[in-house]
Amino acid sequence: MTTGTQWPDAEFTSVASLRGPLMAVTGVRGVGFDEYVRITEDGSGTRRYGTVVEVDGDTAVVQVLEGTSGLSQAARVAFAGAPLRIPVGPGWLGRICDGRGGPTDGGPPVFGARTAPVNGFPMNPTRREPPAEPVLTGVRCIDSLATLVRGQKLPVFSVPGLPHLELATQIAAQATAGDEAFCVVFAGMDLTHADAAYVRDALEERAAAGELTLLVNTSDAPVLERILTPRIALTVAEDLAFAEGRHVLVVLVDMTSYAEALREVSAARDEIPARRAYPGYLYSDLASLYERCGRIRGAPGSVTILPVLTMPGGDITHPVPDLTGYITEGQIVLSPEVAARGVYPPIDPLSSLSRLMRHGAGPGRTAPEHLPLAAQLLAALARARQVRDLADLVGADALGPTDRHYLDFQDEFEHRLVDQGRTERCPLAQALERCRQVALTLPRSELTMLPESLLDAGAAEP
Amino acid sequence: MDEVTGAVRRVAGPLVELDGLPGAAMAELVLLGAAEIPGEVVSIRGGVLTVQAYEYTGGLAPGDPARSQGRPLSAALGPGLLGGVFDGLLRPLANTGIWLGAPAATPGPAAAERVWRFTPAAKPGDLVAPGHRLGSVAAARAVEHRILVPPGPDPGVTRRVDRIAPAGEYPADAVVAEVGGVPVAVTEHWPVRRPRPVARRVDANALLHTGQRALDLLFPIAKGGTAAVPGGFGTGKTVLLQQIAKWCDADVIVYVGCGERGNEMAEVVDELSRLEDPRTGGRLAERTVVIANTSNMPMMAREASVYTGVCVAEYFRDMGHDVVVIADSTSRWAEALREFASRSGALPAEEGFPANLASALAAFYERAGAVQTLGGERGSVTVIGAVSPPGGDLAEPVTVHTERVVRARWTLDRDLAYARHYPAVSWAESFSRDAAALAEDAAAPGGEDLSSLRNRLARILSRADRLVDLVDLVGIAALPPAERMDVLAGRLVREGVLQQSALSEADAHSPAAKTAALVEAVLDVIDACDRAAQTAGPAAVEGVDFGPLLRARDEAGPENLDAVFARRDRVLGALADLAGEAAR
Ligand SMILES: Nc1ncnc2c1ncn2[C@@H]1O[C@H](COP(=O)(O)OP(=O)(O)OP(=O)(O)O)[C@@H](O)[C@H]1O
């Protein structure tokens, strides 16, 4: 654990009970709700950490991050007198740490001139600046059809087995904010060691350039650590953005594992469960993370959040994707059908939407023709889907000539626009040019949403 | 003020238990700890008070002092409300720092001591009763801000004006009159959970014109009515409510962002301060009060925020205004109820919600209504609430209990939203219980009675819906001619009348006359299609370019009816040519 807390000398040895992740300590005085706690194991002297989840008279109930397994009533407990704080600042850039911010790159603990509480504070909504410029991911389909906007929260909905980790890593490796100072905080939760190694390798360059903080909670690390990982990531990001003026992209993978950790704690505390045994406060808890994105009026810098989650059973009404969708500003949906056709990234453009795209793309932000081009492509793709269904029913030969154009269009769309190499970074201009070319596979009479000038530019080309 | 001090005994998130405040009453305001966290007494049992805290309780410890305030949680109601942005307890957010609740909060721009121009409307010796006008303050161009004799324990009793301040500028807390020995200040305090008294309720029979065609035509709502907007994520609840906030014909809008996004609040505030109020030429922000309790702000203030919102609405209603309260989203409020109930160990009912959820929802919507105020004026409070059903499941408790109490339900349909048909108001799943009663109040085209017109549109839509599945299965060509025209008519109504993009320059709001013109145009074309199909056959009619008609809504400005009819006439001309050719 990095140093952000001053520990008092006094320690309590009055552990009254241990159960699940919870420990009750009696005989305490002046201990406040949500304080950070240090537990020292009897004998080995090994340290664990936790937070106070309830105080009642002289009893404090502590949630132990590492779990209570192996702890005895002889453990010594110190209360920090304040919630968990971590050092913040540019010292985090270029560092690789575990899920609690402890270095795993062989370097010294991360120090910073300032500290900040990991829970952060809610941003005053009247001080927010509405998001307006893009983060360019270098992923064609996202930049052109579901533009990520600085200060936005835009999740990736996936299902187990799809390459969402690859996509998240690719975005983390390639994203930029034009010419402005940019960095990435990548928080991996419940990653296997193989996945963790993959992420580390893929982001090596970015780390070396001092543009990355990588936090990895591995699958074999304590489950409750996962509850802390995104909070540390966001605390680091907020400081880099709002104290240091950088545009920060926070990638959080896999938020379903995070929600499961939350469910585990809730069950241990005998809380009344809501849907599928997730706690009733899952919405507010997720919101307390995702709402940390944004911009501040009159200040440089921004925090953009890209959470990645897997939908259990592919079910979008499952509480984790459902509540996420209620908080975030759109979604990027990965589809097993698209993946089955060998397309990477397997994005379903029709179910995907960036609600802030109209603010982050268009004249002066990306390109003047961007929004009509995207709208036209999506409208045509919707039509192409219908035609495809009809073709499956009556046979492609029975289709009229216009409809047959749409079948071709769909193939072009998938192969020239969506499909992309895993390390291929597509500049925006090139992405939009591909959009235009794909659109022009349809007869001009079908492209009613596009300005004449754009169509003519295409006609002039050989 | 008599202050009694007790002590904190237990803290579990927003739930705090106190000892040693023997005289405290239910709903009383208490301040907790050195940070003076506001909280409200929600239960009393054997000397232990349970308090719902409105701010983050981190650091609060057993033994910390708790001071009772001798009054319930109240809102400060005064002229600074219009154009302002407030938290769930109606504290102005503009004067607060960037990070809410941060200890060394960077203070916001110092709130300059604002003064208000007061003009008296009564003189010493006048006999006045609660609700009567003492004067007004110049707060916003659009809305007359009156200073009334505050409602007291005995509303009917008249008292003498002892003293009244001369016209001049006064700060918000200045006393500007004394009535029967009681001082009356520019700003008054009122407990947010207690409905403000009125002389009587009257029939809510005036249409609230929302400017959204799908609502005004098919599912209208009265000034003083209630409506719920259920819909899964991304179906367009917020956009629809923001459109209503911007363009409906109420005098005052109270917009409560309850547990939703910070970026959305920033955007709505930004837009309101840029958009012009078509009725006054001022900014829309000047008739709007925004209450922002975003999802990351303390959960229990979210619970209070909806009451704060109606309380503000009732305050303006009592001045004789028509007020609309918009709450986005009531589901987040219900979740706050659930969260607190579960922490206090209450026996859960459906899906963990407390057993009083239904009655709490009913009581909230019950504060809507058209009234005769104590001062004898007409005023109204309309309540419109978004509902965010988990998994889009409309059988969940909040949706079910809400739809039982509201006068209108505007259900947003995921398939329509997915097909980018906005607003995605489902014509099959929505209702308005006031549609018939409000028909007289609305302009109908061609002298046709609005309710018969509405029935006609509903018939066209439902007939087309029934045929849709069949068309998917056998193709349109396999249908008899009359049915093919039914399918076409459905499309023309949907695309030519009901669709209305919030992003459209010309069509973001539709005044009654434009709505009527579009309906008339589309119905004329539908009739002409039927006629033409008889001679030229359905396929030829389907081949006609209806583009001009369908684009009329987007291309014709709000006042430009000629543009609508010109486009209709082009399509009618094409249909006439078709019929003519066939006859030759
Ligand atoms: N009337 C409309 N006109 C144009 N676009 C719309 C309209 N309604 C919705 N949209 C589109 O749908 C998106 C989502 O709408 P909105 O934010 O209102 O959904 P919501 O139902 O409030 O979702 P949530 O429950 O997640 O808050 C918008 O960003 C916009 O792109």
Ligand SMILES: [Mg+2]
């Ligand atoms: Mg919304």
